[in-house]
Amino acid sequence: MRKRNLPQSLNKSEALKLWKNCSWTELAAAAHKMRVEIHGKKNVSYTVFRIINYTNVCKIGCSFCSFKKMQPYVLSIDEIVSLARTAKKQGANGIFFQGGVNPNIPLGYYLEVLELLNKKLKFPVRGFSPVELFHIAKNNKIPLPELLQKLKAAGLSSVPGAGAEIMTAKMRRILSPKKLSAKEWCCVMEECHKQGLKGSANIVVGSSESPEDIIEHLNYIREVQNKTGGFQSFIPWVFQPQTDDFPIRHVRSDEYIKLVALCRLFFHNIPSIEVSVLGMGKVLGELALYAGANDISSVVLEERVMRSYGIASIEEAEEFIRNAGFNAVRRGINY
Numbered sequence: 545m546r547k548r549n550l551p552q553s554l555n556k557s558e559a560l561k562l563w564k565n566c567s568w569t570e571l572a573a574a575a576h577k578m579r580v581e582i583h584g585k586k587n588v589s590y591t592v593f594r595i596i597n598y599t600n601v602c603k604i605g606c607s608f609c610s611f612k613k614m615q616p617y618v619l620s621i622d623e624i625v626s627l628a629r630t631a632k633k634q635g636a637n638g639i640f641f642q643g644g645v646n647p648n649i650p651l652g653y654y655l656e657v658l659e660l661l662n663k664k665l666k667f668p669v670r671g672f673s674p675v676e677l678f679h680i681a682k683n684n685k686i687p688l689p690e691l692l693q694k695l696k697a698a699g700l701s702s703v704p705g706a707g708a709e710i711m712t713a714k715m716r717r718i719l720s721p722k723k724l725s726a727k728e729w730c731c732v733m734e735e736c737h738k739q740g741l742k743g744s745a746n747i748v749v750g751s752s753e754s755p756e757d758i759i760e761h762l763n764y765i766r767e768v769q770n771k772t773g774g775f776q777s778f779i780p781w782v783f784q785p786q787t788d789d790f791p792i793r794h795v796r797s798d799e800y801i802k803l804v805a806l807c808r809l810f811f812h813n814i815p816s817i818e819v820s821v822l823g824m825g826k827v828l829g830e831l832a833l834y835a836g837a838n839d840i841s842s843v844v845l846e847e848r849v850m851r852s853y854g855i856a857s858i859e860e861a862e863e864f865i866r867n868a869g870f871n872a873v874r875r876g877i878n879y
């Protein structure tokens with residue numbers, strides 16, 4: 545393999561050149577070197593959480609979302625507590641709380657749920673995409689900083705980077721024209737970080753994105769991180785088949801590994817790169833651990849859509865990490 549000098553902090557055109565001109569093995573080798581410099585070569589981390597999708601009612605209508613095909617529901621507070629109690633017995637580290645943009649849910653519902661999950665059941669809660677937060681604030685006619693303070697006081701501890709997919713204007717028109725623009729998404733995230741609600745960010749590929757769209761998206765995230773330092777991790781995802789209305793393309797294994805590696809190399813300022821074994825399967829998951837990823841995200845205790853791929857128990861996660869050649873280190877949901 546021909547050696548290249550890869551800069552530590554890539555600008556957009558350097559990143560694009562790497563994407564277009566390097567092989568996946570070259571990028572993986574460089575990214576693994578950087579991962580070892582940041583995290584050492586022995587450990588891979590994981591956590592255990594329960595996803596609770598509290599409602600599938602959503603007025604945004606993204607083209608790829610399966611929610612619109614399902615019977616509409618809103619979980620009652622008792623149902624949520626019951627799911628969380630079961631997760632506690634199964635050894636979960638936290639609750640991942642997310643749903644659609646449902647204007648009929650009062651603010652009191654969210655505050656009561658957070659109080660119960662966090663104060664009573666002692667769970668850290670990662671929850672609400674920027675689009676949910678934006679609309680909850682709007683529906684309740686309160687400024688976003690005030691909403692975030694209320695949610696945080698009730699028990700919210702971090703915010704996932706959901707709802708970003710790929711934020712260029714072209715991809716927004718294809719995927720989710722009614723969602724937040726890149727500027728709005730970034731503003732909400734900056735405010736979350738300012739209020740002490742750190743979290744993650746991601747990208748989802750497998751539609752009609754171009755390499756330029758990918759790099760532009762990564763750059764939006766990096767610019768937020770330069771201002772706030774609030775992203776603890778970044779997760780490259782691939783669209784999963786959810787609805788026949790949305791054509792997805794097959795993302796080849798080498799393209800996915802290249803993406804993981806590019807993310808590691810591009811995000812000199814984000815500590816962790818996660819590979820979702822849930823979405824990508826064990827073979828690609830293992831390869832990604834040698835291409836820049838240092839974390840396998842979570843053992844998801846219940847995920848109907850993709851359960852067949854996932855790691856369903858703590859033992860299975862630890863065995864997977866050991867078989868890949870690393871020590872398994874369990875972390876909290878908020879790192």
Ligand code: SF4
Nearest residue numbers: 602604605606609644
């Ligand atoms: S905003 Fe989220 S829940 Fe609503 S349609 Fe889009 S992906 Fe689905």
